[in-house]
Amino acid sequence: MVAIAILAAGRGTRMKSDLPKVLHGMGGRSLVEWVLSSVEDIHPVRRLVVVGYRHELVMETLSDSQSENPNLPALEFVEQREQLGTGHAVQQLLPHLKGFEGDLLILNGDVPLLRPQTLKLLLQTHQKNRNAATILTAQLPDPKGYGRVFRTDQNLLQQIVEDRDCTPTQKQNHRINAGVYCFRWADLARVLPQLTTNNDQKEYYLTDAVNYMKPVMAVDVEDYQEILGINDRKQLADAYTILQSRIKDEWMRKGITLVDPSSITIDDTVELEPDVVIEPQTHLRGKTAIGAGSRIGPGSLIENSQIGRNVTVLYSVVTDSFIAEGSRIGPYAHLRGHVKTGSHCRIGNFVELKNTKLGDRTNVAHLSYLGDTTAGNQVNIGAGTITANYDGVKKHPTHIGDRSKTGSNSVLVAPVTIGQDVNIAAGSTITEDVPNDCLAIARARQVIKPGWRLKPKSDQKSTDN
Incomplete structure (x- = not known):
């Protein structure tokens, strides 16, 4: 039986931010959410988060994000009103874990x-050896500033020596404490009240608890980069x-x-097919999924969207949308606000779609805007066509039937319904519904006046020769 506790009470002053350090984002999740995700496979029976600075915001953010994992035990929040060290943070768990029998x-939340x-x-090492405590250690290339961990050949902890107290020989040891611990809770609960602030920082150190416990083992992490903490924006970027x-x-x-990994970023929540x-x-x-055979980019942003198989997206932005198989997007298209396309659609140059649904093999090839629109199968939207969907107060829908076509520079003033097999003449402004099988012309008749030109003003000399 395992419980986890995440220490997330500090502000993180070196971040130079009003936002708690553990809520700063990295790759689609906050720092503390990354820590929570790393323990899901352990299947803990209790999940406790020690909060302090702006604890209401931390609690609200984590409660919202963890609602997506209903199979996990609910998060329990423990407030540390004063931040007096790691030992003090863990002391706050005593009343919450009273009677708990387990590990x-x-x-740390950062x-x-x-x-x-x-x-x-x-955890396996801790339980297999029935340790009172097991600590995670790492071999750093440059351990300067870190306390050194010394252990026997059987990995039993001998001592932890602060960097400033190390002899020249001891400093040759590159093994440091990673700040990740597994304790037998009953043993730790007996030790926690004995911690003191008899140190330079006047804080309660969790490492002091290890001195009262036996046996204690040290386990090296394979990749030291795993234990790197975040204290400032540079470390966050690293x-x-x-x-x-x-x-x-x-x-x-x-x-x-x-094609060029160094210029590409992919959130951990993204799913890709071969x-x-x-x-x-x-x-x-975000929660983006891309089907097999699709080609995305160059120069594209896909966010919280589902892209079907064999889709091409070139120099375009797609957010909160669904693109069916075989469609071509871009260059310089923008799909947002729950766009849904059918298969083999063409969304071309400088086209914006918002809250719009397109049927199969429908084309919006260039220079158009469709908002709050539903278009059927095999519709062709001519260059420069827009739906005027906003009347200054609220949005209105436009419906376009199968196989209908709009001429260039058409305006469809919503709410309006265009039937099936309709042709709209170029330059038309459509304000009324159009029935099936029609040609709609809504523009002023062209007038030509031969020999007409502007007459010069009476006080203006003619420049004609």
């Missing part, structure tokens, strides 16, 4: 790169780079072509 895994398999290994490298490496191993090609300067965000 407690403790993580360490987002931990892999689930690393935490599984830590962590994002590491995360992106992981995500893109995994997709390329699964049969996805990334033989997708992602061109340079393309960014995939």
Whole structure:
């Protein structure tokens, strides 16, 4: 039986932000959400988050995001009103875990790169050896500033020595404490009241609790980058780079072509099928899924959208939309607000669609805007056609039937319904419904006056020769 506790009470002053550090975003999730996701495979029976600075905002944000995982135990929030160190934060758990019989895994809310398999290994080592405590350690290339961890050949902890207290020989040891712990809760609960603030920072250190417990083991993480914490914007950017490298490496191993990986970003929440090609300067965000054989980019943004098989999206933005198989989008198209296309549609140059549904093989080839529109199958929207869907107070719908065509520079003033097999003459402004099988012309008749020109004013000399 395992409970987890995430320490997320600090402000993070070096972030230079009013937003709590753990809520800063990275790759589609906040830092603390990354930590929560890393423990899902452990199947904890309790999930506790220690909150402090702007705790209402942290609680609200996490409650909203975790509602998407109803199979997980509800989050429990524990307030740390004063931030007096890691030991003090864990002391706040005592009344909440009273009577709990099991192990407690403790993580920091600003360490987002931990892999689930690393935490599984830590927990398995802890339980297999019946340890009172097990700590995660890492071998850093440059451990300067970090306390050193010393252990026996059997991985039993001997001591933790702060960097400033290390001898020159001890400083040759590159093993440091990663700040991730697994405790037998009953043992830790007995030790926590004994912690003191007898140190330079006048804080309660969780590492001091280890000195009162036996046996304690140290487990090295395979990749030291997993334990990198976030204290400022530079470290946030560095962590994002590491995360992106992981995500893109995994997709390329699964049969996805990334033409220029360094210029591409992909959120962890994105799903890709084999033989997708992602061109340079393309960014995939949120709950996006892209079907096999599709080519996205260059220069495209896809966010919270579903893209079917064999779709092309070139220099375009697609958000909150669904694109069916075989469709071609762009260049320079913008689809937003729940657009849904049928199969084999063509959405071309400088076209904007908003809250619009298109049937199969419908084309909006260039220079058009369709808002709040439903168009049937095999509709052709001529260049420059727009739907005037807003009357200054509210939006109105436009309906276009199968196989209808609009001429260039047509305006459809909503609410209006265009029937099937209708042709609308170029330059028409349609304000009334049009029945099936019609030609609609709504424009002033052209008038030609031969020999007409502007006459010069009486006080203006003619410049004619």
